[in-house]
Amino acid sequence: MPKNLYLSLLLCLAGLTSLPAQKKLGNETPEQKQQRMAWWTHDRFGMFIHWGLYALPARHEWVRNYERITNEDYEKYFNLFNPDLFDPKAWAKKAKAAGMQYAVLTSKHHEGFTLFDSKYTDYKATNSPAKRDLIKEYVEAFRAEGIKVGFYYSLIDWHHPDYTIDRVHPQRPLKDSDTAYERLNKGRDMAKYREYLYNQVTEILTRYGKIDILWLDFSFPGKYGKGRDDWGSVKLLEQIRKLQPGIIVDNRLDLNDYEDGVDFETPEQVSPKELEKYKGKTWETCQTFSGSWGYHRDENTWKTHRQLLDLLITSVANGGNLLLNVGPTARGEFDARANKALDSLGYWMHANSKSIYGCTYAPDGFKAPEGTRLTYNAAAKRLYLHLFDYPAGTLTLSGYAGKIKYAQFLHDNSELQLKTGNAGDVLLTLPAKPAYDIPVVELVVD
Ligand code: GLC
Numbered sequence: 001m002p003k004n005l006y007l008s009l010l011l012c013l014a015g016l017t018s019l020p021a022q023k024k025l026g027n028e029t030p031e032q033k034q035q036r037m038a039w040w041t042h043d044r045f046g047m048f049i050h051w052g053l054y055a056l057p058a059r060h061e062w063v064r065n066y067e068r069i070t071n072e073d074y075e076k077y078f079n080l081f082n083p084d085l086f087d088p089k090a091w092a093k094k095a096k097a098a099g100m101q102y103a104v105l106t107s108k109h110h111e112g113f114t115l116f117d118s119k120y121t122d123y124k125a126t127n128s129p130a131k132r133d134l135i136k137e138y139v140e141a142f143r144a145e146g147i148k149v150g151f152y153y154s155l156i157d158w159h160h161p162d163y164t165i166d167r168v169h170p171q172r173p174l175k176d177s178d179t180a181y182e183r184l185n186k187g188r189d190m191a192k193y194r195e196y197l198y199n200q201v202t203e204i205l206t207r208y209g210k211i212d213i214l215w216l217d218f219s220f221p222g223k224y225g226k227g228r229d230d231w232g233s234v235k236l237l238e239q240i241r242k243l244q245p246g247i248i249v250d251n252r253l254d255l256n257d258y259e260d261g262v263d264f265e266t267p268e269q270v271s272p273k274e275l276e277k278y279k280g281k282t283w284e285t286c287q288t289f290s291g292s293w294g295y296h297r298d299e300n301t302w303k304t305h306r307q308l309l310d311l312l313i314t315s316v317a318n319g320g321n322l323l324l325n326v327g328p329t330a331r332g333e334f335d336a337r338a339n340k341a342l343d344s345l346g347y348w349m350h351a352n353s354k355s356i357y358g359c360t361y362a363p364d365g366f367k368a369p370e371g372t373r374l375t376y377n378a379a380a381k382r383l384y385l386h387l388f389d390y391p392a393g394t395l396t397l398s399g400y401a402g403k404i405k406y407a408q409f410l411h412d413n414s415e416l417q418l419k420t421g422n423a424g425d426v427l428l429t430l431p432a433k434p435a436y437d438i439p440v441v442e443l444v445v446d
Pocket of ligand 1: 050061062217218268286293
């Protein structure tokens with residue numbers, strides 16, 4: 001063992017110093033990182049968009065895997081992909097009206113089809129009946145609405161001939177065994193795929209101007225899986241940071257042991273309750289309206305307006321972001337269910353977005369009363385009380401005495417009278433419930 005490592009280990013065991021720093025790829029300081037991520041931490045709410053050939057079968061973006069569909073059998077979707085109603089300006093307007101401040105679109109999903117005009121493949125939108133670079137139009141439309149622009153890019157690729165068959169590949173063996181995989185992977189060369197992946201990520205980060213966020217998906221190391229060595233994650237992330245120094249990158253490259261290998265964690269489809277354990281970390285939860293990311297015609301377990309609000313508010317109340325997904329149809333539109341959900345969020349956000357943007361969890365001295373959740377804007381010195389269960393008449397704010405100056409509804413700035421209660425308590429007087437599923441009280445904090 002090198003002498004100074006031995007020394008630091010001894011000091012550490014003696015409790016005199018902390019463990020040697022984690023591995024690092026670059027030399028960004030924590031302050032610089034905080035600055036790089038400032039817009040994202042402020043904005044809190046984004047739109048995820050999963051769009052690809054899987055919109056045609058319309059039964060989950062993993063349909064190729066679930067039904068073990070071969071390239072040949074999947075080809076019909078490529079030949080029929082003709083999104084005649086695609087209007088990214090309409091998408092961007094919807095996102096904006098719902099209060100979403102950034103967007104992430106699948107430039108390529110696991111199926112391997114690229115929405116952009118890559119020079120490294122023929123399996124792309126420009127060669128399908130769509131005949132255009134859909135990524136370019138998306139970028140332009142969202143930027144024009146003042147929405148920050150991001151890409152999702154799948155590390156996994158079920159179409160590329162050099163991508164080796166693994167345990168989530170549609171052509172995986174019926175029974176796992178080394179010989180079965182060896183036989184299936186004869187002639188496939190991951191080194192070539194690695195280069196392809198590197199080249200395509202380079203393309204999307206050099207052709208469309210400043211890209212604000214990149215979502216790479218996903219690693220599954222272990223037996224018959226894939227991880228950092230398969231993707232060439234270190235080299236890839238270095239290239240990403242070189243091409244787009246301001247970009248924010250997710251945590252799915254399998255680089256968790258690098259201090260700067262991850263910008264944010266991505267709890268996927270977790271419940272509001274589970275979000276509580278992420279408090280204090282840097283994170284964004286991604287969620288679907290229903291169970292599927294891609295357009296799924298027959299999926300009927302759509303979240304209610306209240307469940308969506310709960311996810312948004314509970315994310316911010318625990319210091320995180322919400323990336324809410326839409327799966328446009330094969331004709332290129334958001335369907336009626338998605339529009340309805342977005343419109344209802346827009347109605348609430350129009351009146352209440354101040355409790356979301358620039359907010360995080362409340363300081364320690366404030367406890368959320370039963371049936372409420374708190375968010376806090378430190379710069380504005382405002383505390384936001386979200387009334388999930390609307391109280392009749394009065395709400396007791398225990399321990400708030402001397403800490404708040406004024407109270408009003410957020411949606412109309414109408415005063416809510418405060419009275420002194422028992423020791424340390426403040427009583428908030430409330431009228432009949434206003435026309436918001438979850439009304440918000442704004443408290444001016446001393
Ligand atoms: C999962 C799925 C994928 C989806 C993603 C979003 O990793 O494989 O279909 O794109 O989650 O977080």
